[in-house]
Amino acid sequence: xxxxxxxxxxxxxxxxxxxxxxxxxxxxxxxxxxxxxxxxxxxxxxxxxxxxxxxxxxxxxxxxxxxxxxxxxxxxxxxxxxxxxxxxxxxxxxxxxxxxxxxxxxxxxxxxxxxxxxxxxxxxxxxxxxxxxxxxxxxxxxxxxxxxxxxxxxxxxxxxxxxxxxxxxxxxxxxxxxxxxxxxxxxxxxxx
Amino acid sequence: xxxxxxxxxxxxxxxxxxxxxxxxxxxxxxxxxxxxxxxxxxxxxxxxxxxxxxxxxxxxxxxxxxxxxxxxxxxxxxxxxxxxxxxxxxxxxxxxxxxxxxxxxxxxxxxxxxxxxxxxxxxxxxxxxxxxxxxxxxxxxxxxxxxxxxxxxxxxxxxxxxxxxxxxxxxxxxxxxxxxxxxxxxxxxxxx
DNA sequence: CGATTCTTTGAAAACAGTCAATCTGTGTGG
DNA sequence: CCACACAGATTGACTGTTTTCAAAGAATCG
Numbered sequence: 174x175x176x177x178x179x180x181x182x183x184x185x186x187x188x189x190x191x192x193x194x195x196x197x198x199x200x201x202x203x204x205x206x207x208x209x210x211x212x213x214x215x216x217x218x219x220x221x222x223x224x225x226x227x228x229x230x231x232x233x234x235x236x237x238x239x240x241x242x243x244x245x246x247x248x249x250x251x252x253x254x255x256x257x258x259x260x261x262x263x264x265x266x267x268x269x270x271x272x273x274x275x276x277x278x279x280x281x282x283x284x285x286x287x288x289x290x291x292x293x294x295x296x297x298x299x300x301x302x303x304x305x306x307x308x309x310x311x312x313x314x315x316x317x318x319x320x321x322x323x324x325x326x327x328x329x330x331x332x333x334x335x336x337x338x339x340x341x342x343x344x345x346x347x348x349x350x351x352x353x354x355x356x357x358x359x360x361x362x363x364x365x
Numbered sequence: 366x367x368x369x370x371x372x373x374x375x376x377x378x379x380x381x382x383x384x385x386x387x388x389x390x391x392x393x394x395x396x397x398x399x400x401x402x403x404x405x406x407x408x409x410x411x412x413x414x415x416x417x418x419x420x421x422x423x424x425x426x427x428x429x430x431x432x433x434x435x436x437x438x439x440x441x442x443x444x445x446x447x448x449x450x451x452x453x454x455x456x457x458x459x460x461x462x463x464x465x466x467x468x469x470x471x472x473x474x475x476x477x478x479x480x481x482x483x484x485x486x487x488x489x490x491x492x493x494x495x496x497x498x499x500x501x502x503x504x505x506x507x508x509x510x511x512x513x514x515x516x517x518x519x520x521x522x523x524x525x526x527x528x529x530x531x532x533x534x535x536x537x538x539x540x541x542x543x544x545x546x547x548x549x550x551x552x553x554x555x556x557x
Numbered sequence: 558c559g560a561t562t563c564t565t566t567g568a569a570a571a572c573a574g575t576c577a578a579t580c581t582g583t584g585t586g587g
Numbered sequence: 588c589c590a591c592a593c594a595g596a597t598t599g600a601c602t603g604t605t606t607t608c609a610a611a612g613a614a615t616c617g
Contacts, residue, residue, distance in 0.1 A: 233506055241510040243502065256499045302494055307448045309501035310435065314425055316508035317541025318433040321573070340595060349509025354573055356597055513605075532563060546605055548565055 175202070177225040178277055181249045186297040195290065199283040205229070205274040211252075212268040218257040221284045224250050227274025228338055232346070233265050242347040245271075245335045251301070271339055316349060322358050324348045367394070369417040370469055373441045378489040387482065391475040397421070397466040403444075404460040410449040413476045416442050419466025420530055424538070425457050432459075434539040437527045443493070463531055508541060514550050516540045 175197060182188050188196070202225075205211060211229065212218055229252050231244040243266065246252040257264035258281060279287070288295045315327055328348060329336050336344060341359075342352035367389060374380050380388070394417075397403060403421065404410055421444050423436040435458065438444040449456035450473060471479070480487045507519055520540060521528050528536060533551075534544035 233510075235510045239510065241506060243506065255495065256502070259495060299491060299494075302491075302498060303447065303451060306494060306498040306501060309498060309505060310448070312505050313501060313508060314433060314435065316505060317539075318425075318427045318431065342595070347509075351574060352596075353575085353598085357573090360597085534563065543606060544564075545566085545607085549605090552565085 177248060178223055186293055188293050192291050196287055199279055201278045203276050203278050205270045207270050207273050210269045214265055214267050215263050218254040218264045219281045221279040222253050223277045224248055225275045228271040229268055229274055230271055231266050231268045240346055242343055321350050321354055325358055370415055378485055380485050384483050388479055391471055393470045395468050395470050397462045399462050399465050402461045404456060406457055406459050407455050410446040410456045411473045413471040414445050415469045416440055417467045420463040421460055421466060422463055423458050423460045432538060434535055513542050513546055517550055
């Protein structure tokens with residue numbers, strides 16, 4: 174299943190065959206069953222994880238125990254808690270699988286080694302972080318300025334693939350609205 | 366006024382005296398009057414801007430024309446539209462001064478030159494981006510899971526300095542609530 | 558001062574959340 | 588293969604919060 178990763182890298186960066194082999198040599202393929210956890214809050218996150226197949230979610234809990242989904246991740250996405258990875262502090266996040274999933278895993282140490290050996294990988298990682306920041310900012314903007322209806326519409330437009338793969342109550346959680354509101358507004362939109 | 370910048374760099378990185386002089390030699394000191402604009406949406410952002418003194422805000426406009434504040438920035442902060450800077454696309458953001466402000470400016474080309482000459486500056490910039498991403502994620506989390514009252518409380522805790530320097534209706538805009546709601550909830554909190 | 562900006566307050570309307578019940582589809586074990 | 592359990596989605600009635608609109612009061616700046 175590492176072809177997904179190879180294709181991904183070929184499209185997004187200019188890593189050569191030898192470098193690719195080095196990267197793969199330090200990776201581990203792991204299968205994660207639906208509902209299985211990859212990270213529970215309180216423990217320190219020390220991995221770099223690329224998704225070859227399947228779907229994961231990353232969520233935090235509010236004081237009252239509600240789950241707030243920060244990220245959905247499907248094929249060709251990375252997932253993890255960057256903050257815990259770099260600070261070494263316990264994570265505030267949970268990651269579990271919404272489908273049976275296959276991922277490639279590098280430990281922090283191995284990945285750091287790769288970054289030091291392959292400048293293009295480092296550059297790639299930086300571009301990725303920059304784009305992640307931009308989309309996080311865009312999400313802040315929709316969160317503070319869009320109505321519920323606009324948020325739903327934008328989510329369908331931007332992530333139609335995910336919209337059709339995950340339970341709706343999780344989409345609601347991602348958007349910061351209740352499942353009932355999502356259901357009602359969706360019906361209202363369709364009647365137009 | 367560049368002492369602020371010198372102190373900032375000394376605290377946050379390990380740049381030596383020669384490197385510091387090189388960095389300064391390519392900078393321009395600029396005064397910005399209250400209400401003056403540094404960026405208007407539609408134009409391309411090409412600068413790196415460090416604030417020595419004063420206060421700026423970065424906001425976007427919704428479809429209906431409402432201003433949504435994405436960032437406040439005071440002494441020792443950087444401000445700018447990273448997305449426009451790297452993509453070269455027109456910015457969706459506006460930046461203007463809330464107080465008379467002094468900033469240090471580097472053009473994109475000059476700054477890229479510095480990054481290539483001073484590895485520690487590049488490393489520093491990366492750490493900064495990583496932390497910016499983390500705080501953006503944390504802001505997403507509060508935006509989708511906190512009540513208005515909790516958002517206000519958190520803002521006061523995290524940014525008391527800014528809370529006391531900018532108009533309240535702008536704090537409301539940053540939090541994604543109306544000025545009336547902010548006023549009412551603040552009064553309610555104080556009566557407790 | 559006078560003008561502008563900012564903040565507060567009130568009343569009504571819109572909106573989203575809560576609680577509870579029902580409906581639907583899926584998958585598992587007997 | 589059916590029955591049952593379970594996760595997920597929907598609906599209704601109600602409550603509570605936030606917005607909207609309008610007006611008035613306070614503070615600030617030239």
